Amino acid sequence: xxxxxxxxxxxRYIHLTDNEKEIFISHxxxxxxxxxxxxxxxxxxxxxxAFVTTGCLRGFTVDKNGIEHVLSFAPPDWWIADMYSLISQxxxxxxxxxxxxxxxxxxxxxxxxxxxxxxxxxxxxxxxxTEKSLVTNQQRIVDNLSLTAEERxxxxxxxxxxxxxxxxxxxxxxxxGVTPEFFSRMRNRH
Amino acid sequence: xxxxxxxxxxxRYIHLTDNEKEIFISHxxxxxxxxxxxxxxxxxxxxxxAFVTTGCLRGFTVDKNGIEHVLSFAPPDWWIADMYSLISQxxxxxxxxxxxxxxxxxxxxxxxxxxxxxxxxxxxxxxxxTEKSLVTNQQRIVDNLSLTAEERxxxxxxxxxxxxxxxxxxxxxxxxGVTPEFFSRMRNRH
DNA sequence: CGGGGAAGTTGATGTAGGTTAAGAAATGAA
DNA sequence: TTCATTTCTTAACCTACATCAACTTCCCCG
Numbered sequence: 118x119x120x121x122x123x124x125x126x127x128x129r130y131i132h133l134t135d136n137e138k139e140i141f142i143s144h145x146x147x148x149x150x151x152x153x154x155x156x157x158x159x160x161x162x163x164x165x166x167a168f169v170t171t172g173c174l175r176g177f178t179v180d181k182n183g184i185e186h187v188l189s190f191a192p193p194d195w196w197i198a199d200m201y202s203l204i205s206q207x208x209x210x211x212x213x214x215x216x217x218x219x220x221x222x223x224x225x226x227x228x229x230x231x232x233x234x235x236x237x238x239x240x241x242x243x244x245x246x247t248e249k250s251l252v253t254n255q256q257r258i259v260d261n262l263s264l265t266a267e268e269r270x271x272x273x274x275x276x277x278x279x280x281x282x283x284x285x286x287x288x289x290x291x292x293x294g295v296t297p298e299f300f301s302r303m304r305n306r307h
Numbered sequence: 308x309x310x311x312x313x314x315x316x317x318x319r320y321i322h323l324t325d326n327e328k329e330i331f332i333s334h335x336x337x338x339x340x341x342x343x344x345x346x347x348x349x350x351x352x353x354x355x356x357a358f359v360t361t362g363c364l365r366g367f368t369v370d371k372n373g374i375e376h377v378l379s380f381a382p383p384d385w386w387i388a389d390m391y392s393l394i395s396q397x398x399x400x401x402x403x404x405x406x407x408x409x410x411x412x413x414x415x416x417x418x419x420x421x422x423x424x425x426x427x428x429x430x431x432x433x434x435x436x437t438e439k440s441l442v443t444n445q446q447r448i449v450d451n452l453s454l455t456a457e458e459r460x461x462x463x464x465x466x467x468x469x470x471x472x473x474x475x476x477x478x479x480x481x482x483x484g485v486t487p488e489f490f491s492r493m494r495n496r497h
Numbered sequence: 498c499g500g501g502g503a504a505g506t507t508g509a510t511g512t513a514g515g516t517t518a519a520g521a522a523a524t525g526a527a
Numbered sequence: 528t529t530c531a532t533t534t535c536t537t538a539a540c541c542t543a544c545a546t547c548a549a550c551t552t553c554c555c556c557g
Contacts, residue, residue, distance in 0.1 A: 152525095180453035188445060201442045210449075237427050244434035251437055252391045254444040255378060259400075261451050262484050263370035266514070285534065294452050299514055301536055342555095456544075475504065489544055491506055 119147065122170050123222050126194055130245045131238045140235055144228035150174070150215040157213040163202035165223040169193050172219025173280075175288060178210050187292040190216075190280055196246065216284065266295045267303055309337060312360050313412050316384055320435045321428045330425055334418035340364070340405040347403040353392035355413040359383050362409025363470075365478060368400050377482040380406075380470060386436065406474065456485045457493055 120142055127133065133141065148167075150156050156174060157163055167174065174191040176199070188211065191197035202209025203226055224232075232239045260269055270293055274281055281289070290300035310332055317323065323331065338357075340346050346364060347353055357364065364381040366389070378401065381387035392399025393416055414422075422429045450459055460483055464471055471479070480490035 178449050178453070184453065186449060186452040188448060200438065200445065204438055204442065233431070237430070240427070240430040240434055241423070244430055244437060247434060247437045247441055248390065248394055251441045251444060252394065254441060254448060255390065257448055258378060258444060258451070259368050259376060261448070262376040263368070263374065287534065295513095296515060297535075298516080298537085301534095302514090305536075477504065485543095486545060487505070488507085488546080491504095492544095495506075 119170065119220075120145065120222065122194060123168050126168070127242055131242045133236070133238070137236050137238075141232065141239075144224060144232055146223040146225075148221050148223055150219045150221060152215050152217050152219075155212060155214050156221070157199060157209070157211060159210055159212050160208045161202070162206055163199040163209050163211070163226075165225050166196055166198040166203065166229065167191070167213070167221040167223055168196050170220045170222060173216045173283065174213055174219055174221070175216055176211050176213050177291065179212065185291055186294075187288055190277070190284070190288075190292070192280060192283075216288065261294060266293055266299065269293045270300075270303065309360065309410075310335065310412065312384060313358050316358070317432055321432045323426070323428070327426050327428075331422065331429075334414060334422055336413040336415075338411050338413055340409045340411060342405055342407050342409075345402060345404050346411070347389055347399070347401060349400055349402050350398045351392070352396055353389040353399050353401070353416075355415050356386055356388040356393065356419065357381070357403070357411040357413055358386050360410045360412060363406045363473065364403055364409055364411070365406055366401050366403050367481065369402065375481055376484075377478055380467070380474070380478075380482070382470060382473075406478065451484060456483055456489065459483045460490075460493065 123145075124133075124138060124141075127141070150172070156167060159179065169191045171193055173193075174197055175187055176189045176191070176197055177185045177187045179185055189197060191213075197213060199209035199211035199213070201207075202211065206226070229239075229243075260272060264272070270289075273289065273293060286300055286304075287297040290297045293300065295303070313335075314323075314328060314331075317331070340362070346357060349369065359381045361383055363383075364387055365377055366379045366381070366387055367375045367377045369375055379387060387403060389399035389401035389403070391397075392401065396416070419429075419433075450462060454462070460479075463479065463483060476490055476494075477487040480487045483490065485493070
């Protein structure tokens with residue numbers, strides 16, 4: 118059944134009884150997002166966390182010069198949301214777009230809060246998830262401050278080997294923090 | 308009593324009974340850190356979260372060229388730790404140093420876990436804390452990718468007005484991601 | 498309260514990476 | 528398969544910020 122990937126994802130950090138699994142699943146919705154379709158746009162209020170089962174999403178912002186900056190990729194087994202907007206329920210700055218046809222499982226903000234009431238273990242689950250995400254983001258800040266573009270690229274290759282073949286170069290360039298032109302030059306020099 | 312600042316910090320997100328407050332306090336330790344003294348050094352395993360009551364700490368890494376990069380400041384009412392090391396209990400890369408004589412309240416990793424057992428509400432507290440920290444860090448990544456040094460400086464001034472007068476310029480420069488020389492020039496042109 | 502090390506300033510010069518532009522290659526919708 | 532649209536490449540030139548060095552000012556600790 119289609120929720121297995123997600124149940125395994127959850128099982129990494131907390132144990133659920135069969136009954137709890139059913140309660141959990143009752144809060145979930147499935148959705149298909151076609152390539153290039155937006156799951157969330159700048160200025161909207163983020164009402165869902167999305168868990169990708171197939172395909173790939175990207176979260177990005179657009180700066181005042183119209184340049185896109187990729188904050189995160191969400192391949193299968195990853196969660197994505199505009200955390201700022203989800204928490205504050207204010208309009209966010211993040212766009213979330215499908216890089217290919219993608220299946221997601223949605224958990225709404227309100228269902229997530231119900232879940233915290235019904236199965237407090239989920240506080241733990243999302244705490245741990247958020248902690249891991251925080252560590253990754255802190256490392257990225259350090260990398261951006263202290264490494265050259267080439268070093269950041271090498272780290273990206275190590276950390277996300279499956280994504281490298283999968284993604285358009287310009288998306289990786291944007292994540293690394295360089296222009297597509299410079300990224301191309303960087304790759305073709307050695 | 309010296310735990311009031313911390314109890315207020317906690318009360319922002321969860322409500323504790325008097326009994327729960329006592330249990331919480333029983334897990335805490337106080338410590339004084341003298342100016343320039345290290346609370347945590349690169350390569351150590353981080354065993355404590357620290358909550359600052361007076362003074363100021365800074366968390367920073369040192370890159371392969373010996374250059375320091377400030378990840379965070381912790382003035383009063385802030386938590387600080389090497390999250391990577393605290394979670395994984397592996398040697399971390401963060402240094403945490405007192406910028407002035409500082410009083411902290413410590414919560415050890417093991418006491419934190421006991422707290423989760425004894426008062427599950429603390430799962431919620433630290434989830435919310437971590438979420439807020441994550442949002443701040445994501446915004447910083449976007450800022451580093453899309454803004455000039457001067458724009459990042461202006462944002463820093465808005466966001467941390469009290470720190471501006473308080474900190475040596477070179478520390479702010481390092482947080483912003485520029486050299487002290489460039490930071491000085493930037494401030495003195497207009 | 499005085500001296501020494503740290504912090505800040507200023508100038509000359511260097512460089513990683515950006516910008517603009519134009520063509521080549523890949524890709525996807527019909 | 529075809530054509531239109533992205534994506535990628537290459538080249539010339541540009542700029543934000545770094546580096547190095549010498550000087551001044553600050554400030555803390557004995």
